[in-house]
Amino acid sequence: xxxxxxxxxxxxxxxxxxxxxxxxxxxxxxxxxxxxxxxxxxxxxxxxxxxxxxxxxxxxxxxxxxxxxxxxxxxxxxxxxxxxxxxxxxxxxxxxxxxxxxxxxxxxxxxxxxxxxxxxxxxxxxxxxxxxxxxxxxxxxxxxxxxxxxxxxxxxxxxxxxxxxxxxxxxxxxxxxxxxxxxxxxxxxxxxxxxxxxxxxxxxxxxxxxxxxxxxxxxxxxxxxxxxxxxxxxxxxxxxxxxxxxxxxxxxxxxxxxxxxxxxxxxxxxxxxxxxxxxxxxx
Amino acid sequence: xxxxxxxxxxxxxxxxxxxxxxxxxxxxxxxxxxxxxxxxxxxxxxxxxxxxxxxxxxxxxxxxxxxxxxxxxxxxxxxxxxxxxxxxxxxxxxxxxxxxxxxxxxxxxxxxxxxxxxxxxxxxxxxxxxxxxxxxxxxxxxxxxxxxxxxxxxxxxxxxxxxxxxxxxxxxxxxxxxxxxxxxxxxxxxxxxxxxxxxxxxxxxxxxxxxxxxxxxxxxxxxxxxxxxxxxxxxxxxxxxxxxxxxxxxxxxxxxxxxxxxxxxxxxxxxxxxxxxxxxxxxxxxxxxxxxxxxxxxxxxxxxxxxxxxxxxxxxxxxxxxxxxxxxxxxxxxxxxx
Numbered sequence: 001x002x003x004x005x006x007x008x009x010x011x012x013x014x015x016x017x018x019x020x021x022x023x024x025x026x027x028x029x030x031x032x033x034x035x036x037x038x039x040x041x042x043x044x045x046x047x048x049x050x051x052x053x054x055x056x057x058x059x060x061x062x063x064x065x066x067x068x069x070x071x072x073x074x075x076x077x078x079x080x081x082x083x084x085x086x087x088x089x090x091x092x093x094x095x096x097x098x099x100x101x102x103x104x105x106x107x108x109x110x111x112x113x114x115x116x117x118x119x120x121x122x123x124x125x126x127x128x129x130x131x132x133x134x135x136x137x138x139x140x141x142x143x144x145x146x147x148x149x150x151x152x153x154x155x156x157x158x159x160x161x162x163x164x165x166x167x168x169x170x171x172x173x174x175x176x177x178x179x180x181x182x183x184x185x186x187x188x189x190x191x192x193x194x195x196x197x198x199x200x201x202x203x204x205x206x207x208x209x210x211x212x213x214x215x216x217x218x219x220x221x222x223x224x225x226x227x228x229x230x231x232x233x234x235x236x237x238x239x240x241x242x243x244x245x246x247x248x249x250x251x252x253x254x255x256x257x258x259x260x261x262x263x264x265x266x267x268x269x270x271x272x273x274x275x276x277x278x279x280x281x282x283x
Numbered sequence: 284x285x286x287x288x289x290x291x292x293x294x295x296x297x298x299x300x301x302x303x304x305x306x307x308x309x310x311x312x313x314x315x316x317x318x319x320x321x322x323x324x325x326x327x328x329x330x331x332x333x334x335x336x337x338x339x340x341x342x343x344x345x346x347x348x349x350x351x352x353x354x355x356x357x358x359x360x361x362x363x364x365x366x367x368x369x370x371x372x373x374x375x376x377x378x379x380x381x382x383x384x385x386x387x388x389x390x391x392x393x394x395x396x397x398x399x400x401x402x403x404x405x406x407x408x409x410x411x412x413x414x415x416x417x418x419x420x421x422x423x424x425x426x427x428x429x430x431x432x433x434x435x436x437x438x439x440x441x442x443x444x445x446x447x448x449x450x451x452x453x454x455x456x457x458x459x460x461x462x463x464x465x466x467x468x469x470x471x472x473x474x475x476x477x478x479x480x481x482x483x484x485x486x487x488x489x490x491x492x493x494x495x496x497x498x499x500x501x502x503x504x505x506x507x508x509x510x511x512x513x514x515x516x517x518x519x520x521x522x523x524x525x526x527x528x529x530x531x532x533x534x535x536x537x538x539x540x541x542x543x544x545x546x547x548x549x550x551x552x553x554x555x556x557x558x559x560x561x562x563x564x565x566x567x568x569x570x571x572x573x574x575x576x577x578x579x580x581x582x583x584x585x586x587x588x589x590x591x592x593x594x595x596x597x598x599x600x601x602x603x604x605x606x607x608x609x610x611x612x613x614x615x616x617x618x619x620x621x
Contacts, residue, residue, distance in 0.1 A: 186316040
C-alpha cells in the first residue's frame with residue numbers, strides 16, 4: 001500500500017493525521033456548508049448582513065416550504081423526474097442489446113460501429129444543438145418532456161453501449177458458445193444467460209445516467225421553454241432571477257435540486273464508483 | 284470466426300423441432316443477429332447524434348435564422364465560407380478561443396491535485412470510507428448548483444470572499460445618522476464582474492468537482508497497485524517521492540490516462556458554470572467557444588444558426604483531435620486484447 005500505512009507511523013503522526021482529516025474535509029466542503037447554513041437562515045439575517053454568524057433563528061422548514069409554495073420549483077422537480085427515469089430505462093435497455101451485439105459477434109463492422117458510439121459520446125453538445133433543436137421544433141417535440149427524453153436517451157446510448165460492450169466482452173465466452181452448441185436461440189442466450197450476468201453493469205449505468213441527466217443543464221435550456229417541461233436545473237436559474245437577493249431561498253432551492261443525485265450516490269455508491277472508474281485499473 | 288461455422292446439425296439437442304421450417308433467416312442468423320441487436324441503438328444514435336454532426340457542418344455554410352417560409356421551405360441562404368471568414372475577424376471568437384486554452388491548461392491542475400488528495404486519503408483508519416465519499420461529494424451535485432454556490436461565495440457584499448475581506452481590511456463605523464456602515468481601506472473585489480479575474484474565478488469553481496472526479500479515479504487505481512512491487516521497492520530503499528515517481532505512477536497509468544481524458548473533455552465542454560455565473564460577461568470576457576456558440580445561435584437579437592454552427596464546427600474539430608487520439612489508443616488496446 002502507498003503511501004505507507006499510517007498505523008506504522010509514530011503516535012504523533014497518527015494523531016496529526018486524525019486531526020488533519022476532518023479539518024481538510026471541512027475546508028473542502030466549506031462552500032457547501034456555507035450554502036446549507038444560508039438555506040436555514042431567516043430573511044432578517046440576510047438583510048442585516050449576518051451571513052456567517054450563528055443564525056438568529058432556524059428557519060429550515062419555513063424556507064424550504066417557501067421555495068415550493070412561492071415558485072414553480074415543485075413542477076420543475078417533477079419534470080426532472082419525468083425526464084430522468086424514462087431516459088435511464090431507454091438508454092440502458094438499448095445499450096444492453098447493442099453492447100451484446102457488438103461484444104459477442106465477430107462481424108466486420110463490430111469495431112467500427114463500436115468506435116462510432118464512443119466518438120459520438122465525446123462530441124461537444126454544440127455541434128448537435130442546431131439540428132436537434134430544429135428537428136424537435138419540426139416534429140412538435142420542442143418544449144416537451146418527450147423531446148428531452150428522446151434526445152437524452154439517444155445521446156446516452158453511446159456511453160452506455162461503450163460500457164456494456166466492454167462488460168459483456170469480459171464475460172467467459174465459453175458460456176455463450178456452449179449454449180449455442182445446445183441450440184439455444186440467439187435472443188434466448190441474450191435474455192436468459194447474459195442479461196442476468198450484466199446486472200451489476202445495469203446498476204452502475206443506471207445510477208450514472210440518472211446523475212448525468214438529472215444534472216443536465218445545456219439541453220434543458222436548449223430544448224425547453226416553459227413550466228410544463230423545464231427541468232429543475234434550468235428552473236433553478238429562473239428561480240435565481242425570481243428570488244433576487246433572497247439568498248436563503250436560492251440556497252434552499254439549489255440544495256433541493258442536489259438531493260436526488262446525492263441520495264442515489266450514497267444508496268448505490270459501490271456501483272456508482274465502479275461505473276465511473278471503469279478502465280482506471282485495467283492494463 | 285469459428286463461431287459462424289457451427290453446423291446446424293449440432294444444434295438439434297434442445298433446438299426447435301424438425302417440423303419447424305428452417306429458411307433463409309435461420310441459415311444466415313449469425314450474420315443477421317448482430318444487426319438486430321445493434322439496430323435500435325444505432326437508429327436512435329444516428330438520428331440524434333451522427334446525422335446532426337453533418338447537418339451542423341452543412342448549416343455552417345449557410346446564413347439562417349432557423350425559420351421556414353409559408354411553404355415549409357427553409358429560409359437558409361448559401362454563403363460558402365463566409366461564416367468562417369467572419370470568424371477570423373471576430374474578436375469575441377478569439378477571446379473565447381483564448382479562454383478555452385486557459386480552461387484547458389488550468390483544468391489540468393485537477394489531475395495532480397486529485398492525485399494528492401487520493402494519496403492523502405489512501406489509508407485504512409476508521410471512518411475513512413465516509414471521508415472518501417464526502418470528498419467525492421462535489422462531483423455528484425449539478426454544475427448549476429456549484430455555479431450558484433460559488434457565485435454567492437464570490438459575492439463582494441454577501442459572500443464569503445466579501446466577508447473575509449471586510450474582516451481583514453474594513454472597520455465598522457457609525458455615521459452621523461447612527462447607522463453602522465463599513466469603511467474599507469480597499470473595497471472588496473468583485474471577482475465575477477472583473478474582466479481580468481472572472482474566468483479564473485469560474486475555473487476555480489469548476490476545479491472543485493473535477494478534482495473530486497480525478498481523486499476517485501486515482502483512489503481506485505491505488506487500490507490495485509501491486510503490494511509486492513511496493514515491498515520490493517521498499518527493500519531497495521525507495522520511499523516518498525522517489526517511490527511515487529518510479530513505482531506508483533507507472534502503475535497508475537490507466538487512471539492518469541482516464542483522468543486526463545475526462546478533464547480535457549470537461550474543460551472543452553465547460554458551459555453550465557459560465558451560463559450560471561457570468562453569462563459570458565463582463566463584455567464577453569468569460570466566453571468560451573461552447574457558450575459563445577449558444578449565445579450566437581439562440582439570442583435575443585434573432586437566431587443566427589449558420590454563424591453559430593460555424594463556431595460549433597471549430598469546437599468540434601478541436602475536440603476531434605482528442606477523440607481521434609482516444610480511439611487510436613482504444614484500438615491499440617483492442618488489438619492487444621484479441
